[in-house]
Amino acid sequence: MDFPIPPHDKIALMQPSLEKLRKFFRLEHENKYPNTAIIGGLAQMLDYWEGEARADGIAEEVIQAVAARLRSYEKLSPDGRAESLKGLWKRIGETYPEAGQKPKTQTQPATGNQPPRPPRAEPQAPQSQNTEAPRPPQQVQQKPRPAPQPRSESVPGAKTSQTPAALNASLTVLQGVGPRHAETLVNLGMKTLGDMLYYFPRRYEDYSQLKPIKSLFYGEMVTVLGTIQSVNNRPIRGGKASIIEVIINDGTGSLRISFFNQPWLANRFKQGDAISVSGKIDQYLGRLVMNSPDWEPVEVENLHTARIVPIYALTEKITQKWLRGIMNQVVTHWAPMVADALPEKIKLAARLVSLSEALQQAHFPNSQARLKAARERLGFDEIFYLQMGVLRQKRDWKSVEGRRFPVPTEWLGARLSSLPFTLTDAQQKSLADIRADLDSGQPMNRLVQGDVGSGKTVVAALGASIVINAGAQAAIMAPTSILAEQHYRNFTNMLAGDGGFMSESEIRLLVGSTPEAEKEAIRQGLADGSVKMVIGTHAVIEPDIQFKDLQFIVIDEQHRFGVEQRKELRSKGTNPHLLVMTATPIPRSLALTVFGDLDISVIDQMPEGRQPISTYVLRPQERERAFSLIRGQIKEGRQAFIVYPLIDESEKIEARAAVDDFEKLSKEIFPDLKLGLLHGRMKPAEKDDVMMKFRDRQYDILVSTTVVEVGVDVPNSTVMLIEGADRFGLAQLHQLRGRVGRGGAQSYCLLIPTHEDATENERLQAMSQTNSGFELADLDLKTRGPGEFLGTRQAGFATTLKMASITDVVLIEKARTQAQALFERDPYLQQPEHALLAEAFERFWGAGKGDVS
Numbered sequence: 041m042d043f044p045i046p047p048h049d050k051i052a053l054m055q056p057s058l059e060k061l062r063k064f065f066r067l068e069h070e071n072k073y074p075n076t077a078i079i080g081g082l083a084q085m086l087d088y089w090e091g092e093a094r095a096d097g098i099a100e101e102v103i104q105a106v107a108a109r110l111r112s113y114e115k116l117s118p119d120g121r122a123e124s125l126k127g128l129w130k131r132i133g134e135t136y137p138e139a140g141q142k143p144k145t146q147t148q149p150a151t152g153n154q155p156p157r158p159p160r161a162e163p164q165a166p167q168s169q170n171t172e173a174p175r176p177p178q179q180v181q182q183k184p185r186p187a188p189q190p191r192s193e194s195v196p197g198a199k200t201s202q203t204p205a206a207l208n209a210s211l212t213v214l215q216g217v218g219p220r221h222a223e224t225l226v227n228l229g230m231k232t233l234g235d236m237l238y239y240f241p242r243r244y245e246d247y248s249q250l251k252p253i254k255s256l257f258y259g260e261m262v263t264v265l266g267t268i269q270s271v272n273n274r275p276i277r278g279g280k281a282s283i284i285e286v287i288i289n290d291g292t293g294s295l296r297i298s299f300f301n302q303p304w305l306a307n308r309f310k311q312g313d314a315i316s317v318s319g320k321i322d323q324y325l326g327r328l329v330m331n332s333p334d335w336e337p338v339e340v341e342n343l344h345t346a347r348i349v350p351i352y353a354l355t356e357k358i359t360q361k362w363l364r365g366i367m368n369q370v371v372t373h374w375a376p377m378v379a380d381a382l383p384e385k386i387k388l389a390a391r392l393v394s395l396s397e398a399l400q401q402a403h404f405p406n407s408q409a410r411l412k413a414a415r416e417r418l419g420f421d422e423i424f425y426l427q428m429g430v431l432r433q434k435r436d437w438k439s440v441e442g443r444r445f446p447v448p449t450e451w452l453g454a455r456l457s458s459l460p461f462t463l464t465d466a467q468q469k470s471l472a473d474i475r476a477d478l479d480s481g482q483p484m485n486r487l488v489q490g491d492v493g494s495g496k497t498v499v500a501a502l503g504a505s506i507v508i509n510a511g512a513q514a515a516i517m518a519p520t521s522i523l524a525e526q527h528y529r530n531f532t533n534m535l536a537g538d539g540g541f542m543s544e545s546e547i548r549l550l551v552g553s554t555p556e557a558e559k560e561a562i563r564q565g566l567a568d569g570s571v572k573m574v575i576g577t578h579a580v581i582e583p584d585i586q587f588k589d590l591q592f593i594v595i596d597e598q599h600r601f602g603v604e605q606r607k608e609l610r611s612k613g614t615n616p617h618l619l620v621m622t623a624t625p626i627p628r629s630l631a632l633t634v635f636g637d638l639d640i641s642v643i644d645q646m647p648e649g650r651q652p653i654s655t656y657v658l659r660p661q662e663r664e665r666a667f668s669l670i671r672g673q674i675k676e677g678r679q680a681f682i683v684y685p686l687i688d689e690s691e692k693i694e695a696r697a698a699v700d701d702f703e704k705l706s707k708e709i710f711p712d713l714k715l716g717l718l719h720g721r722m723k724p725a726e727k728d729d730v731m732m733k734f735r736d737r738q739y740d741i742l743v744s745t746t747v748v749e750v751g752v753d754v755p756n757s758t759v760m761l762i763e764g765a766d767r768f769g770l771a772q773l774h775q776l777r778g779r780v781g782r783g784g785a786q787s788y789c790l791l792i793p794t795h796e797d798a799t800e801n802e803r804l805q806a807m808s809q810t811n812s813g814f815e816l817a818d819l820d821l822k823t824r825g826p827g828e829f830l831g832t833r834q835a836g837f838a839t840t841l842k843m844a845s846i847t848d849v850v851l852i853e854k855a856r857t858q859a860q861a862l863f864e865r866d867p868y869l870q871q872p873e874h875a876l877l878a879e880a881f882e883r884f885w886g887a888g889k890g891d892v893s
Contacts, residue, residue, distance in 0.1 A: 055096035057089060058132065061106065065125050073121040074721040075114050083110045091227035091355065105131055117520045117747070119552055119724050123578045207234035207374065214366055220357075227355045236370045237378070237399050240418075240842055241350035243334065245316055246408065253293035256321050256328055263318040264330075265338060266290040273306040288315065296329045314338040336360060348405045367403055375399040381880035382421065383873065386858050392417045402843070416851060419844035423855035425884040430636035431863045434485070437637070442483035442615050443591055445510050447475050455505060458539025459498070461647060467495050470641040474503040477617065477639070484617035487635060490643030491813040492623045492778025493650065497527065499643070500594045500619055501534045507617070508572045509541065512591035516575040517609060519597050521551040522728050526753060527596065528575045535573075542572060550576035550585075553725060581608040589613070595620045623775065626817065636856075644814060653781040655789040655808045657765075659796050666761050666790045667709055673758050674713060674740045678785065680759035682743045683776055685767040701763070702743045710741060718744040746772065748779055755783035765791035770803045770816045777807070 064085065067077040075081045086107055093103045109128045116124055209232060211222040230236050251262050266288030275282050284299040286309050297317055299305050309315075319333025336351060337360075352363050380387075380395040387394070393401075398417035405411035452475075456463065463471065470488055477484035490496045504514040516531070518524040528549040536542045548562045548571050559579075565571030569588035574580060590613030610616060620638070631640055658666055670680045682705065686697035698719050706715045716739035718730045727747065734742045735754050742748070742757075746768075760780045765773065773791070781787035791804050806819050844851065865871075869878035 055093075055098065057093040057096045057098060060085075060089065060092070061132075062129075065129060068121070068125060072721070072723065073118040073125070075121065076721075081114050083113060086110055088227075091229065094229060094231075095223070095226045102132055117724065117727075118720065119521070119577065120519060207237075208232050211236070214369060216362075217366060224355060224357050228353065228358075233370060233374065236367065237375060237403075238842070239352070239367075240402055242353045243318065243351045244405070244411070245318070245336065245349045245351060247347060247349060249408075253288075253290050253295050255292075256295070258321055258323050258328065260321045261319070262321060263316055264288070264290065264295060265314065265316050266295065268309055268311050268313050268315060269294065270311065271306060271309045273303060284309075288317070296324075296327065297333060297335070298329060298331050300332060348408070348411065350403055350405075371400055371403045375403075379876065381876040382424075383862075383877065386424075386862065390420060390854050390858055392420055395421075415843050418842070419848065419851055420855050422842065422844040423852055424859050425881055427636060427856050427859035428863060428881055429885050431859065432867060434637045435867060437485050438482045440483065440615050442481060442617060443512070444481050445478040445507050445512075445591075445617075447479065447506050451509065452502075452506070454539070455502060455541075459534070463498065464495065464643070464645040464647060466490070466643040466645040467499055470496075470499045470643055471502055473639070473641045474499065474619065475506070478503070478506055483615045484619060485638055486619050486641060487626075487638040488619060488621045488641045488643065489626055490621075490623065491646065492775060493646060493782055494623075494643040495647055496621045496623070496643055497530050498534065500596075500621060501531050503617075503619055504531075504573060504592050504594065505535055505541070507592040508535075508546075512589045513566065513569065513571070513587050513613075514573045514592040514594070515580055515587070515590055515609065515612070516573070516594040517580050517596065518575070518577060521553065521577055521724055522731050523596065524551050524576050525549060525728075531573065531575060546570070546572040548574050550574050550579045552577060552579055553728075554579070581612070585612070587612050591616050593618050597622055623778065623813075649784055650781065651784070651786050652811045653760075653777055653787045653789050655777065655791065655811075657791045657793070657804045657808050660792055660794075661796070663792060666792065669788060669790070670741065670759050670761065671710075673788075677756075678759070679734065679737065679739070679754060679757040680741045680761065681748060681757060681776075681779055682741060682761045683748065683763065684743070684745055685764040686745070698743055698745050705741070705743060713740040715739060715741045715743055718742060718747055720745055720747050746776065748776070753782050754779070758783075758785050758787040760787075760789045762789070762791050764794050765804055765807075766793035766795075768803075770806065770819055773803070773807055774813050774816050 064077040064082060068075070068082070071077070078084050090103055090107060093106070094100075105128060109124050113121055113124060211217045211225055211230065211233065212219060213233070217225075225231075228239065230239050245263055247265075250265055251260075253264060253266065256262060256264070267290070269287045269289050272285045273282060274285070281301045282303050284302060284305045286297040286299075287294055288297060289295075295317075314337070315335050316338050317330055317333040317335045319330045322329050322331055334351070350364065350367070351360065352367070354360065354363065376396045378396050378399060382392070382395070386392075392398075393413050395417065398414040401410045401414035402418060405414065470490075473486065474484070477486055488496050488499060500516070504516070507514055516524075516527055518527055528547070532544055532547050534540065536544045536547055548565065550559065550562050554562070554576075562571060562574065563585060566574060567586050567588060574585075579585075593609055593613070593616050595609070595618070610618060626635060626640075670682075673680060682701075684698040684701065698717065702715065702717045716730045716734055718727055718734075722730070730739075730742070731748075733739055734757075737756065757780050760777055762768070762773065762776055768776070777789040780789065789807070791807060793804060803819070806816060810816065844855075862874075866874055869875075869881060
C-alpha cells in the first residue's frame with residue numbers, strides 16, 4: 041500500500057514545514073521505515089521543525105501530534121512506524137484546509153511614542169469561557185468525554201479575562217524589535233508580548249559563585265570563566281571525525297575543553313576571548329578536562345555585577361545580550377501586572393510566592409534562594425493544573441455506566457486450579473482488583489505494571505475469561521506481530537487447553553501477515569459473535585473490524601501505542617473495560633501525576649523457581665571473558681543474545697554495530713556455532729522468521745539491536761551480552777535483561793560499555809546491584825528524565841512542563857494534595873471565586889482531544 045502523501049505536483053500550496061515533513065515521510069516509506077530519513081532518527085528534526093511550523097501558522101494541535109509521533113517513532117516496529125506516519129499524515133490532511141492558511145496578521149498598536157511593552161505570559165485571547173454543566177446522569181450508552189491533551193504552549197495562569205490586552209500585541213511594539221527580529225523570535229515560540237514572559241532561561245550563570253580552575257575537583261558540575269589561550273582542531277578515527285580542543289586559563293590554572301565532531305566551532309573560538317563554560321569535570325590521562333560543555337561568550341558587565349545571569353535558548357541572528365535586553369524590558373514592565381489565578385488560600389497553604397514575583401525572579405533572579413522559590417511556584421502551577429486535569433478525566437470516565445460482570449467463585453476457582461502453577465500473592469491481589477472493577481458498574485481503567493516475567497499475562501487472561509464466560513468479547517492488542525503470536529499461544533493454552541472452557545476456534549490471531557481469507561473469516565466471526573477473543577497488532581483497530589459485543593480490552597506495552605489508537609479500539613465497544621499492561625515499572629511520582637487517571641495494580645513478585653539474573657559490568661578489553669561464558673553455556677545446550685546499540689557503524693556515534701560485528705562474530709569468534717542477525721531495517725516477516733528460528737534452537741546466538749527488547753519468550757536463553765551498554769537507559773537495559781532468565785537455569789547479563797572509563801557509569805553499576813525494576817525505574821527517572829516511561833504520553837506532558845520536574849516527588853505531592861482538596865470541593869471550578877482559575881485551567885489544557893490513558 042503506497043504512502044498516502046500527495047505527489048509533488050498536488051502540493052503547490054503546501055507550507056514549507058509540511059513540505060519538509062512530506063519529503064522525510066516519503067523517504068521513510070520508500071526505505072521501509074528504518075528511521076534513517078534524518079541522521080539520528082526522525083525525532084531529531086523537531087529541534088527546528090516546531091519553530092518553522094509555528095512560523096507557517098500550522099495549528100498547534102497538529103504540531104503537537106507530529107511531535108508526539110516522532111518522539112515515540114524509534115520505539116515502534118516498522119509496521120508500527122508505517123501505521124503511525126500514515127495516521128499522522130491523514131490527520132494533517134484533515135486539518136490541512138486550516139493549516140494551509142497563512143497566519144492572520146495582527147493589528148498592531150501604533151508604535152509612535154508608546155513605552156516599550158514587555159511580554160506577558162499569555163498568548164492569544166481565551167476561547168469563550170467553557171463553563172461546564174454538572175455531571176450528566178448515568179446512561180448506558182453515554183461515552184466519557186474525550187480528555188484534552190495539554191498544549192505545549194500552554195501557560196498555567198497566563199491567559200485569563202484579567203490579562204492586559206496589550207500582552208496580545210506583536211513583538212514589534214518593543215523598542216529595538218523590527219519585523220525581521222519578530223519573525224526570528226517566532227521560531228523560538230514567541231509571537232506576542234505574552235509569550236515572552238513564559239520563555240524561560242534554559243540555564244543560569246551564577247557569576248557570584250565562580251570557582252577558580254585550581255580548585256576544581258573530578259566529578260563536579262561547575263561554571264568556569266577563562267580566557268582562550270589556544271584552539272586546536274584535529275582529526276580522529278582515521279579522519280572520519282574531528283575534535284576541537286580549547287585551552288582556557290583564569291590566572292589560577294588551565295583547563296582543556298573538548299568538543300567532539302563540531303568542526304564549525306573552530307571559527308567561533310578566538311584566542312584572547314573570555315568565555316564561560318558549564319559542565320562536568322572529567323579526567324583524561326590524569327588531567328582534569330571538560331567534554332562538550334555549555335559555553336557562552338562573557339559580557340564584561342555581568343562580571344562586574346557578580347549577579348545570576350539568565351541564558352536563553354537562541355536561534356540564528358539572535359544574541360544572548362540582545363535577547364536579555366528585550367526580556368528585561370518585558371519582564372520589568374509586565375510581570376507585575378500579571379493576574380494570579382491561583383486562590384490565595386492555596387498559595388498560603390503551599391507557601392508559594394506570587395505569580396508576578398515568580399516570573400520576575402525566574403528571568404532575572406536576585407539570589408539562588410529567590411530563583412528556587414520562583415521555580416517552585418511555576419512548577420507547582422504546572423503540576424497543579426495537570427493533576428486537576430487527570431482527576432477530572434478519571435471522574436468523567438467513572439461517571440458513565442459499564443456493564444457488570446459478577447464472578448462466580450466456584451467457576452473462578454476451577455479456572456485457577458486448572459493452571460499448572462499457583463498465582464503469587466501480587467498476582468492474586470491484581471486479579472482481585474480486576475474482579476472488583478468488573479463488578480463495579482463503571483468501566484475499568486486499570487494499569488497493571490510488573491517486571492518482565494512477573495506474570496501479567498496470566499492475570500489479563502483470567503480477567504478476559506470472566507467477561508467471555510458471560511457471553512461478551514475481548515480484544516488483546518500487542519505492539520509487534522511476534523508478541524501478539526506469543527500472547528495467542530499463551531491465551532490459547534490457558535483458556536482452550538486442558539481444563540479450559542473455550543474452543544480454539546473462539547480465539548483468533550489477527551496480524552498484518554494473516555492471509556486475507558482468514559482475516560475475512562475473523563471479521564465475520566467477530567461481527568456475529570462466534571469469535572470470542574481476538575489477539576493482534578494494529579490490524580485489530582482497522583475500520584472494517586466490528587465486534588458484536590466488545591466488553592474487555594487488554595493493551596500490552598501501552599506506552600508504545602498512541603492516544604488515537606487506544607481511543608479507536610475503545611470505540612469498538614460500548615464503554616468497554618480497559619486493562620493496560622507494561623513491563624516498564626513506573627516510578628511513584630509518574631504514577632501520581634501523568635498516570636493519575638488510571639487505577640494501578642503492581643505485580644512486584646516473581647514466580648517461584650525463577651533465579652535472579654547475575655549481572656556484571658566488564659571493561660571492553662574483557663570481552664573475551666564474555667565470549668568464554670557464552671561458549672560454555674552453549675556447550676550445556678543453552679542459547680545467548682548479543683545486543684548492539686547501532687545497526688551499522690556511524691561516523692557521528694562511537695559505538696559498535698550489529699551488522700559490522702556479525703561478520704566477525706560468525707567467522708572469527710564463533711565459527712563453529714550458528715548465529716542469527718536481527719535488526720530494525722529487516723522486513724517484519726524476516727524478523728519473525730529469525731526470532732522463530734532462534735526460539736526453535738536453529739540458532740545458538742542471536743546478534744541483534746534493541747528490537748528484541750519486547751519479543752518472544754526463549755526460556756532456553758541464559759546469556760544477554762549488551763555492547764555499548766552506556767548508550768542505553770536503565771529501563772531499556774532492564775527490559776533487555778528480561779529476555780533471559782525465563783527458564784529455571786541460572787542466567788547472566790553482561791554489560792560492556794563503549795569506553796573503559798564508562799564502566800563506573802552509575803546506571804551500569806546499578807544494574808549489577810539489583811534485579812528490581814522499580815528501584816531502577818526511580819534511578820532512571822532521576823538520571824534520564826521521564827521519556828522512557830511516558831512513551832507516546834510525553835508529547836502531551838513532558839513538553840508542557842517547563843519548570844516542574846517529574847522527578848520532584850515533594851513538589852508533586854504538594855501540588856497533588858492541593859489539587860485533590862480543591863477538586864473535592866469544586867471539581868468543575870464552577871464556584872464564583874474560582875472563575876479565574878477555571879479560565880487558566882482551560883487555557884492550560886486547551887481544546888485538545890484524546891484520551892490520556
